[in-house]
Amino acid sequence: xxxxxxxxxxxxxxxxxxxxxxxxxxxxxxxxxxxxxxxxxxxxxxxxxxxxxxxxxxxxxxxxxxxxxxxxxxxxxxxxxxxxxxxxxxxxxxxxxxxxxxxxxxxxxxxxxxxxxxxxxxxxxxxxxxxxxxxxxxxxxxxxxxxxxxxxxxxxxxxxxxxxxxxxxxxxxxxxxxxxxxxxxxxxxxxxxxxxxxxxxxxxxxxxxxxxxxxxxxxxxxxxxxxxxxxxxxxxxxxxxxxxxxxxxxxxxxxxxxxxxxxxxxxxxxxxxxxxxxxxxxxxxxxxxxxxxxxxxxxxxxxxxxxxxxxxxxxxxxxxxxxxxxxxxxxxxxxxxxxxxxxxxxxxxxxxxxxxxxxxxxxxxxxxxxxxxxxxxxxxxxxxxxxxxxxxxxxxxxxxxxxxxxxxxxxxxxxxxxxxxxxxxxxxxxxxxxxxxxxxxxxxxxxxxxxxxxxxxxxxxxxxxxxxxxxxxxxxxxxxxxxxxxxxxxxxxxxxxxxxxxxxxxxxxxxxxxxxxxxxxxxxxxxxxxxxxxxxxxxxxxxxxxxxxxxxxxxxxxx
Ligand code: ATP
Ligand code: MG
Numbered sequence: 001x002x003x004x005x006x007x008x009x010x011x012x013x014x015x016x017x018x019x020x021x022x023x024x025x026x027x028x029x030x031x032x033x034x035x036x037x038x039x040x041x042x043x044x045x046x047x048x049x050x051x052x053x054x055x056x057x058x059x060x061x062x063x064x065x066x067x068x069x070x071x072x073x074x075x076x077x078x079x080x081x082x083x084x085x086x087x088x089x090x091x092x093x094x095x096x097x098x099x100x101x102x103x104x105x106x107x108x109x110x111x112x113x114x115x116x117x118x119x120x121x122x123x124x125x126x127x128x129x130x131x132x133x134x135x136x137x138x139x140x141x142x143x144x145x146x147x148x149x150x151x152x153x154x155x156x157x158x159x160x161x162x163x164x165x166x167x168x169x170x171x172x173x174x175x176x177x178x179x180x181x182x183x184x185x186x187x188x189x190x191x192x193x194x195x196x197x198x199x200x201x202x203x204x205x206x207x208x209x210x211x212x213x214x215x216x217x218x219x220x221x222x223x224x225x226x227x228x229x230x231x232x233x234x235x236x237x238x239x240x241x242x243x244x245x246x247x248x249x250x251x252x253x254x255x256x257x258x259x260x261x262x263x264x265x266x267x268x269x270x271x272x273x274x275x276x277x278x279x280x281x282x283x284x285x286x287x288x289x290x291x292x293x294x295x296x297x298x299x300x301x302x303x304x305x306x307x308x309x310x311x312x313x314x315x316x317x318x319x320x321x322x323x324x325x326x327x328x329x330x331x332x333x334x335x336x337x338x339x340x341x342x343x344x345x346x347x348x349x350x351x352x353x354x355x356x357x358x359x360x361x362x363x364x365x366x367x368x369x370x371x372x373x374x375x376x377x378x379x380x381x382x383x384x385x386x387x388x389x390x391x392x393x394x395x396x397x398x399x400x401x402x403x404x405x406x407x408x409x410x411x412x413x414x415x416x417x418x419x420x421x422x423x424x425x426x427x428x429x430x431x432x433x434x435x436x437x438x439x440x441x442x443x444x445x446x447x448x449x450x451x452x453x454x455x456x457x458x459x460x461x462x463x464x465x466x467x468x469x470x471x472x473x474x475x476x477x478x479x480x481x482x483x484x485x486x487x488x489x490x491x492x493x494x495x496x497x498x499x500x501x502x503x504x505x506x507x508x509x510x511x512x513x514x515x516x517x518x519x520x521x522x523x524x525x526x527x528x529x530x531x532x533x534x535x536x537x538x539x540x541x542x543x544x545x546x547x548x549x550x551x552x553x554x555x556x557x558x559x
Contacts, residue, residue: 012320017030031057071213132174196210266325
């Protein structure tokens, strides 16, 4: 598979790389990595990191590794790992065959830890986690040395080896770096490097009884892979001195440069695996791939395309300044891409029956309809016009205001690709009083949509043939949360939008929309972009998801 690349926009990371190259500081090909922890599914924030790492490497003729940061055996699984691999591929990226894991380096990490101990740069601390926390001090107060800080090297070596051999229980001891308990940077106050965890690891099984911490693992893994630029999010800025400290103590093959950038935050949603996982486990959504989720799987199922996500990541750019992006920016990228690649078709979400009284019963007129108004290569299809049709209920009003140009008593309207029709009379349900059928006449001279006498008909509406249309389930999605920043709320679960999905069972679609491969996109004219659901759609019982509306109507309809 080829890596996909959109034209890249300049950013401060590219400037750093360019000056590194100019100054001759790069002694090997540019190498980046995307390092997910396999403890959940990837979300839109990860997409930004993936695009940044892969596209930057590609543009500078280098490569990007996919490395699983799998140092927390209790929270990680093969299921998550496989989902992540699939998502990175789907986004259009390739890491050259070898998938890497921090766990590939467990032995090397252990040997380096021995090296640190031998050089009196690490010690085994036997205080409890609570004591360690208290001794660490605070932003205003220096930390205090642990009573175990001056343990002799030989004792540290012995204890660490026995920790690794499984002689102790979780929490009995930890291995700490010996740096500076008075450092103004709390990350340098003798951070923990290893802890005991008697857990089964999804790759190394029972082999290890101790597991390395993220800060220790990450820099060494980067160095072992020859990473040149290690791109991470801003919260790791204060960890950079530790990243550099660890590498400076060890005979590692190289010293990668850590560069931090702002996380991607999107309003009306959350981008934290932990919170997304809560939504799934507490069943607020129907799984990680629920089309309302900001996960790559969810967005894909909803009908967002990989090209749209790449375009979005490029547009939001890479900066050091934390901002929140409006959800409409993402939706616009999706519209732009689908406008280009989605064929047009007609469907009626809330049907209202039309009978054309002067049209002969049983006669089918096959009309030509273009599949794409801007691109002839999409070709055309035949639409069957019949005496009984359905139009959208919203396209008819019994007592219309002046500016209403769709169907109403006595009014004339154009049926897309077909004929001009005029509403003659109405029929109401005798029990409910509800409008049940609209009787119309058509102008046989207006085939294709224009009157021969040139009279102006403003409104054009979509329709399907009652005889040929197929029934479909259509799922209309809205934003998952009803406040812009759910993460800032006391409990994001209190702000779930109760109307984030509406399911319509009685929609009608033109027959060609039933027999499509799940995942196929269409624009339903005047309604939006829709995608045949990857899991639920079949020709016998079609299920479509509304990916996005045609225009950004969200702000308007909420006011
Ligand atoms: P989460 O908070 O969702 O659990 P994480 O950072 O713990 O995110 P990882 O699996 O460790 O998740 O992330 C892999 C990579 O993706 C990291 O390099 C991380 O910096 C990056 N990343 C995660 N979230 C975002 C985001 N919102 N914007 C940009 N990059 C992100
Ligand atoms: Mg993380």
